[in-house]
Amino acid sequence: AVSGISFDVSGISELNVSGRALKRMFNLRFLKVYKDMSLEFPRPNDRMFIPEEMEFPRRLRLLHWEVYPSRSLPPTFHPGYLVELHMPDSQLEYLWQGAQPLTNLKKMDLHGSFHLKEVPDLSNATNLERLDLNGCKSLIEIPSSFSNLQKLDFLTMVDCINIQVTPLHLNLPSLEYIELKRCSKLRNFPFTSTKFIGVDISETWVEEVPPSVSLCSGLEMLIVGSGNLKRLTHLPTSLCRLDLRYSDIETIPDCIKALHQLKDLTLTGCKRLASLPELPRSLDYLRAGHCESLVTVFCPLNHSADAELEFTNCFKLGQQARREIIQRSFSCEWAILPGRQVPAKFNHRARGSSLSIISPVGNNPLSALSRLKLCVVVSPDHPVSEFERYPQELLCRRKPDDEMVCVKSLYCLCSQTEHLFIFDSGLPFINPSQVSREIVLEFSSRFHDDFDIIECGAYIWTDETIEESYQSQVHQVFEDDHDTTSIGSYEFQNSKASKDDSEYGDRANGVIIYESREEEKLQGVQHTDCWSWLFLGFDHSGFVRDIRSLVSGRRR
DSSP states (O other): OEEEEEEEETTTTTTEOOOTTTTTOOOOOOOEEEOOOOTOOOHHHHHHHHTTTOOOOOTOOOEEEEOOSSSOOOOOOOOOOSSEOOOOOOOOOOOOSSSSOOOOOOOEOOTTTTTTTOEEEEEOOOOOEEOTTTOOOTBBBOOOGGGGOTTTOOEEOTTTOEEEEOOSEETTTTEEEEEOOTOTTOOOOOOOOOOOEEOOTTTTSSOOOOOHHHTOOTTOOOOOOTTTOOOOOOTTTSSEEEEEETOSEEEEEEHHHHHHHHOEEEOTOOOTTEEEEEOOTOOSEOOOOOOOTOOOOOOSSOOOOOOOOOOTTTTTTTHHHHHHHHHHHGGGEEEEEEEESOOTTTEEEEESSSSEEEEETTTHHHHHHEEEEEEEEEEESSSOOHHHHHHEEEEEEETTEEEEEEEEOOOOOEEEEEEEEEEOOOOOOOOOOGGGGGEEEEEEEETTEEEEEEEEEEEOOOHHHHHHHHHHHHHHTOOSSSSSSTTTEEEEEEEEOTTTTTHHHOEEEEEEEEHHHHHHHHHHHOOOOHHHHHHHHOOOTHHHHHHOOOOOOOOO
16 A cells, blocks of 8 residues: 655646545655755746545645645644645645534644645644745745644744734743744734743834743744834843844943853944943844944954944044054954955055065064965955945955965955955965965955955964963953952962962962862862963963963973
8 A cells, every 4th residue: 555655746837636646545745845945946827737636645744745736724624643744836726614523633844835824723733843834925824723732843934024013912932933034014022931932023013022022031042123223221131143134223231241152243323322331242243334423442342352343334433443453353264344445454465465574583484374364455446335245255365376375255245345354364275395485365256247456454473472362362351340250160369378278279470260079079170280270260262272382481
């Protein structure tokens, strides 16, 4: 007996299905009718006919039928045994009438069903875990039967542009991820859950982040960018990603500095935002392009060692903000901001796209190349809209061998004016015997009509500048007015030397470093000197290797 059918209809321009095709297949459990999208896209003249009296086996567990051609499933269809129902890109207007026995149903996918006018009654779908209604543009209402979906953990309704009627409250205790992006008529967010991990309500009419979201202790991703969002008052400390793009907010709450897990902050197009508050040091991505009112940033502009800082088209940035961004670009992966000249801090500069660098006396040229921080002034060759984000690539080659040093993607360059792009060179594989004291670099666009290189520059990290940078970062940590500062499980206390110091911890330059001996036993960590302890307290991964050689042997 046949238990499963998989039917690829690719290349069939017209198909007539008999109403009795499946009538005697009593043991059929799995039915899949699909089109191989890698071979061809659905064509307007592809036609399939199914009679209204079509009979499906009553014990189907999986029904997967792409581009289903009828307005509804047959009246005799029995969904009681269904575990998964996948009918994407269908012509369905509704599935069935009234409540059906759906206790076995776990997944329902109706995405791309443009003509679907109503979601079926899901009162009995008490085990449904995943519901995909993306692109169901004719849907108007979220039915009250959703309140019975107590095990639903994933709901996506992106581009349901006519959804506007919702119940006042929908408590879905298992819901972890919900996407309502571009539900442009949605004004109310009725969903509550204590398990929210990801919420996307961008490009809706929701005017503020609901307390059911902002107070959720496990929330990791919040995307609320919308021109209707006026304010933001509270943020859960568990956030890893916060996206406020194109919102109408004027300020970001100061509590953002306490979000120590935040990696990604997007503020693109926040046209009324005038200042950036203190940010957490965990940030890997700060996207603040097209913030046309942005004037000031908090000093220091905190971020991680591998951060990417984007300030494209922020033309109102004040001198203090510009200096801070440029200074911070030396301790991150890259930064971009408006500018027409390579900053004076770069000790090698040239007009045009070619730069000659003489390695300092006493430095290995290969080592110097690995320590380069590069800067180019780029000018787009043609207007690029902020919504037209396509990859523009900056190439850096070493002459005369034309050897590639690095390739940088400039997705963020959407401007008609000059911008500074500051970035690390990276270290390619270069035969040391082929490296001379003079290094010549040439910059270009991969596609030569994307942008021009107006100026270029380089800064070489010497042993002295590395030590100065290290000392300034340590000073920043200790500039607190209080006597004691706690970081993680370590305590740093200003104190005079005492006879009992050896019982509690190492001492260096008047700083005593403590750690619970019980915790040390549990972790099995051994620390050989005070600098090892200090490096655990701070993240200096970008230049740890160089500093260790500088500070070795300074302990007294």
